[in-house]
Amino acid sequence: MQPTGTSEPHRLRSTPSWLLTQTAAHAGRLVSAALDRHHARGYHYRLLAALDDTGPASQADLGRHSGIDRSDIVSTLNDLADRHLVRRDPDPDDRRRNLVSITTAGRRELTHLQQALDTAQEALLAPLDTAQRHELVRLLGILLTHHKAPKG
Amino acid sequence: MQPTGTSEPHRLRSTPSWLLTQTAAHAGRLVSAALDRHHARGYHYRLLAALDDTGPASQADLGRHSGIDRSDIVSTLNDLADRHLVRRDPDPDDRRRNLVSITTAGRRELTHLQQALDTAQEALLAPLDTAQRHELVRLLGILLTHHKAPKG
């Protein structure tokens, strides 16, 4: 691979943050395309997934769980509620909170999104064998854990 | 990994694209903060780095080289030119092209940005040992190569 025409500067090619953001961009394109076919975006999936994992929860909790800002939760939830994939009921025990729960249709939709996502993962990781995939996930997991709990 | 309080859904935690985009987000925050101290953004660094690597080049070539859209090259180059970090001269051999070259001040600025970025990389990769860092870079490189040359 000589400096033939159009490859990245080696300066960037060996910069971890560049590799990360670029690979993430590719991943994002695959994921967006997959979700788009179901008229959904990343936030929609994330919220449904979080909801399915935790059961009914307040919007603030959902936000913390999925890494989405409180304010972004609102509009995403509006979308999902409009399509009846989610229900928003006042929490009787704390009138500040909304108790958000996933509906049957929501769970069904989540299944579809999940399938689409799984396919996208496969496309993303195509050039890696099983061991490499696990190693990648492991390394990324270490980084993620480290940078989200800096207090330790 | 028990459902302890406020961690991500395991569903997401084992999804490569999620790990990638989240880690990339953390990386992006570190990098942005580092560049911000020099009043620069990612595009500024990328362009300077590409320019320093390739030598004087047309905007289109710079775009291909750095993965930045032609249209975004324009405004970024405007910024850099305003600060005299870059020069834009008409290419005598092809009057469609601008020949963009990095100035001495630009090269000096690039050095500063590079130092800031190196520090950010270190912070980003802190929890990984040397072997793990290399492995991560290697795996990401494989993915990147694969997804940018789908013809192979």
Add this chain to the structure above:
DNA sequence: GGTGATACGTTGGTCGGGCCAACATTGGTG
């Protein structure tokens, strides 16, 4: 040599994800 396709720089948008500030309401604690 003329003509049609292609490349270039530029303008002016769009979109998604990640943020932040502010405010009213409600809850807990001194």
Add this chain to the structure above:
DNA sequence: CACCAATGTTGGCCCGACCAACGTATCACC
């Protein structure tokens, strides 16, 4: 009771990644 913290919501901002369109210039082909 007074105060502070949390919640939902509105309305904004930024950055990176794109896309369509246009005028100008160049190239390839007949």
